[in-house]
Amino acid sequence: MQTVIHEYTNLSPIFNDIEMVYTDISADSYATKLLMTTLDLSFADLYDILKENVSWCQKYIFEPKNIVHINIPETNNMIVCVSGGKDSVALAKYYMDKGYNVYLYHMHGINKVYPDEVEAVKRVAKYFNVPLYIDNVVLSGTQDFTEHPMKNYIIANGAIHYAIREHLGLNIAFGNFNESYLEDNDFDVCAGDCMDMWYAYEKIIRRYLPQFVMNIPFKTNQDTIDIMRKEPKLLDLCVSCMSPYRFREHWHKRTENKYGIKLMQNRCGCCWKCCAEYINYTDLDILDFNLQYYIHCLEILHKAKVKESKIKTWSIEDIWSEYFFYPIEESKAYEEIKNATIYNGKVQCITQTSKR
Numbered sequence: 173m174q175t176v177i178h179e180y181t182n183l184s185p186i187f188n189d190i191e192m193v194y195t196d197i198s199a200d201s202y203a204t205k206l207l208m209t210t211l212d213l214s215f216a217d218l219y220d221i222l223k224e225n226v227s228w229c230q231k232y233i234f235e236p237k238n239i240v241h242i243n244i245p246e247t248n249n250m251i252v253c254v255s256g257g258k259d260s261v262a263l264a265k266y267y268m269d270k271g272y273n274v275y276l277y278h279m280h281g282i283n284k285v286y287p288d289e290v291e292a293v294k295r296v297a298k299y300f301n302v303p304l305y306i307d308n309v310v311l312s313g314t315q316d317f318t319e320h321p322m323k324n325y326i327i328a329n330g331a332i333h334y335a336i337r338e339h340l341g342l343n344i345a346f347g348n349f350n351e352s353y354l355e356d357n358d359f360d361v362c363a364g365d366c367m368d369m370w371y372a373y374e375k376i377i378r379r380y381l382p383q384f385v386m387n388i389p390f391k392t393n394q395d396t397i398d399i400m401r402k403e404p405k406l407l408d409l410c411v412s413c414m415s416p417y418r419f420r421e422h423w424h425k426r427t428e429n430k431y432g433i434k435l436m437q438n439r440c441g442c443c444w445k446c447c448a449e450y451i452n453y454t455d456l457d458i459l460d461f462n463l464q465y466y467i468h469c470l471e472i473l474h475k476a477k478v479k480e481s482k483i484k485t486w487s488i489e490d491i492w493s494e495y496f497f498y499p500i501e502e503s504k505a506y507e508e509i510k511n512a513t514i515y516n517g518k519v520q521c522i523t524q525t526s527k528r
Contacts, residue, residue, distance in 0.1 A: 174198040174315040176282070176326050179308060180333045184380040186212065186239055187329050193218070194322045198315035200228040212237040214379045218372040222321075225359040239379045247341030249273045250387070253331050255283070256292030256411040258449070259347030259390065262399040264300060265406065266389065267345065274302045275340060277331045281309040282323060285416045292411040292438065299409055305334050321363035324348075325373055328386065332377070345387035346370075347396075358480050394497040397452055404458045408437050412449050415440035431465040444476035448495045455504055466505045467519050474514055488512050488519070 175195050182188050189211055196209075210233040211219070222229045250272040254260040268274050278293040290306060297304035307330045324346065331344050348365045357366055370386050377384045390396065400406055415423055420440045427441030428434060436459075439446045447469035453459045454466065473491050478484055488509050492500045500506060508521040 173201050174311055174313040174320070177310040177312055178330065180330070180337070182329075183333060183336065184239065185237070186214075186376060186380045187333075189215065190322070190325055190329060190376065193222075194320070194326060196230050197222055197226050197228070197322070198313070198317075198320060200316055208233050210235060210237075212239060212376070212379055214376045217375055218369075221354070221363075221368060221372060225321075225354075225363065237379075241380050241382055243383065244336065244342040244381060247273075247343070249275060249335075249340045250343045250345055251275045251277050251331050251335050251340060252345045253277050253279075253327055253347070254293050254296065255347075256286075256289040256296070257347070258400060258407070258410045258412050259349075259393075259396050261296050261347075261406055261410050262396040263345055263347040263390065264296065264302070265399050265403065266395075268300065268302070272343070274300070276300075276302055276304040277307070277327075277334055278304065279307045279309055279327045279330050281311065282327060284311060286411065288417050288438070289411055292409060295409045296406075299406075305338075307334065318361045319364060321359065321369065324364040324369070328373065328377075332381070332384075342381060342384060343387060344384075345389070347390065348388050349390050349392050349395075350388045351391045361480070392497055397456070397497070400453070401456050401458060404453075407453070407458070411438045412436075412445055413439050414443040414445045427465075431462055431468065433460065433462045433465050442472060444473055444495075447472040451503070452496065455498070455502060461504045463505055463508065467508070467521065470509070470519050471514075471517060474519075475517055478517075485514065488514065 173195050176191060208231055213234050213236050216234050219232060250267045252260065252264045252267060252274055254264060254276045264274055264276060276293060276297050278290060280290045283289060293304060328344060335342055335344065350367055352366050354363060354366045354368045363369055370388065374384060374386055413420060423440035423442050424435055435441045450459060450469050451466060454461050470491060473495055474486055477486050477491060477494055489500065503509065509519065512519050512521045
């Protein structure tokens with residue numbers, strides 16, 4: 173099982189219980205508690221989600237607890253939880269443009285395989301010239317998910333403590349998408365980013381902070397793209413890559429050498445996130461167009477979709493509708509892919525087969 177060790181002291185027992193549930197569901201330990209744990213009634217919605225999607229989820233007793241609540245004065249401050257990725261960086265820019273006093277919050281250590289995230293966050297804070305607070309945490313033990321479904325809860329808990337401690341108000345924002353729901357996503361990978369989970373979190377936190385709302389203004393990835401295309405310098409500041417940090421530089425150079433292209437910094441060039449980004453920003457004339465690499469990126473996206481869905485074959489149109497929010501006709505490779513098929517994971521382009 174996995175626990176999160178942080179430097180701050182929890183302000184309310186409600187946070188202790190969130191951390192306890194995080195640990196309880198982190199791994200299938202085959203251990204059963206002799207006595208069921210009692211949770212506040214506000215945890216019921218979260219439990220309904222977990223018991224449906226986590227086979228080893230334990231049973232709890234739910235009853236109203238005596239939780240002291242506090243009211244926080246409203247301010248024009250916005251604490252943006254930043255990972256160093258495009259969505260959270262674009263979110264900071266979004267709130268700056270709306271006139272908020274933006275404070276960046278980063279939890280260092282919550283993502284073991286991406287230790288360089290903190291450097292990206294520092295670059296962004298310097299570029300925006302806004303305050304940055306870094307919370308250091310240590311993960312003890314292991315967990316059985318690709319991404320723990322309650323990881324964002326732990327980050328949000330830290331941001332709330334920071335906001336209250338520094339008298340910054342209670343406006344907290346996350347770079348997720350408000351049109352993202354569990355029914356459309358792989359629970360093992362994306363659950364923590366979905367609105368179902370955020371609604372359950374809000375219900376819990378309001379037992380302590382009655383006015384709490386998690387600010388998630390972006391609808392889809394298109395909102396991030398719209399901000400980045402206006403200020404493309406932000407792209408080089410971000411870490412937009414799914415590959416482990418220790419492999420990234422090697423794969424970066426390998427991809428550049430193989431396709432004769434120049435990748436942005438902090439990209440491996442061969443994960444689904446790098447590939448989707450390349451196609452998006454190439455079609456927007458922000459990145460240079462390389463047909464061979466463009467087709468390779470579609471193949472990587474197809475591979476990712478197959479892995480997620482367990483269905484072996486998807487059409488070009490299926491892949492496009494999954495990852496992009498503009499018509500396939502606007503693709504720079506449209507003439508090559510409009511009649512293409514995917515066979516054994518390779519895109520077969522009628523006009524390009526002889527070139528590859």
